[in-house]
Amino acid sequence: STGGKRHQHNRNRATQPQEGSRGPGPADYNSSDKKTACRRHELYVSFREMGWQDWIIAPEGYAAYYCDGECYFPLNTYMNATNHAIVQTLVHLMNPENAPKPCCAPTKLHAISVLYFDNNSNVILKKYKNMVVQACGCH
């Protein structure tokens, strides 16, 4: 609650999301938006292209992926979204100048293992958490 007149003003705007908002409302959502909708994109981090074959034994690289795209309303029709992301979208619709849209970000991340030599030619096998995006969603 922001209280007083301002609260009343925002609530009015919330009932008319199209007015003054930058993102499309539920009625505006169509197939062309799917291209810009929050989703997972491929991104391969190549250790080989970095010229690290002399010290990284495995892997040659890994598919890290990244999340990109817009978080449109209603979020839950097409993707993972936190409950608060829906609230955040509503606040953004009410006050687009000050409140940002929810972020398109990873919702599920996986680990990778990397095998490499150290300076003393000892070999290290290490598990790195949260390196690969499994799923994207709105936060």
Next chain:
Amino acid sequence: LDGNNEVPTGFIHRRLRTHEKREMQKEILSILGLPHRPRPHLSHGKYNSAPLFMLDLYNTMSSEDKSQSESMSNGYQTMRTTQSPHLATYQETAFLNDADMVMSFVNLVEYDRELSLQRRHHKEFKFNPSQIPKSEAVTAAGFRLYKECVSHIFRNDTFLIKVYQVVKEYPDREADLFLLESRRLRAAEEGWLEFDITSTCNLWVMNPVHNLGLQVSVETNSGQSISFKEVGLVGRDGALEKQPFMVAFFKVSEVHIRTTR
């Protein structure tokens, strides 16, 4: 890079300049928790025993991760099926499941002194686990030696191998030793031998000054000292893929905090 061969909106698509590439490499190194890229001194083009063993562990870990994510989507439990010539025991794979990091250490003894002052055959091994951060706790450590089949000795003969931790060294007399394990070997036996040195490795990590290495000796049934070569044990002069090494399994006890850059 995009799976649909489209460059997403707002994504800058261009070739990186040299300094940008360097910055990118720096960031990836930071993700890997390394201050700079390691520069190993690899005298041989071919991997020796330790990297081969570690590669087996890596493949086991990767196939497990893969089957786990598949089983998660299928709703089935998976079983480990990897069979490898280098991966020794079931126990090792059990340690692997619990470990956040595994590390192999090369033997630092440059010149073999096979005979002691009392003409006793033995081999010395030294490893340096002192650079391990204090946040990494050793859950298991093993010393691995390869034994070849020896045909010139009667196949049913047995020998007694003894692995010691060197406790104190003297210039004019034999070192003080602590027996870690003794094991009977058959002459015809072939494969990797693994000795548990977890407590010794923990001591070396905590107090590097106590790290005086290991000593290994072999005796015949009659108690006579015998050389490594005679019983088929491979030392540093043997085949690359059969060289002795140490392996340690670690569990991270602290959350890794990246330093401010």
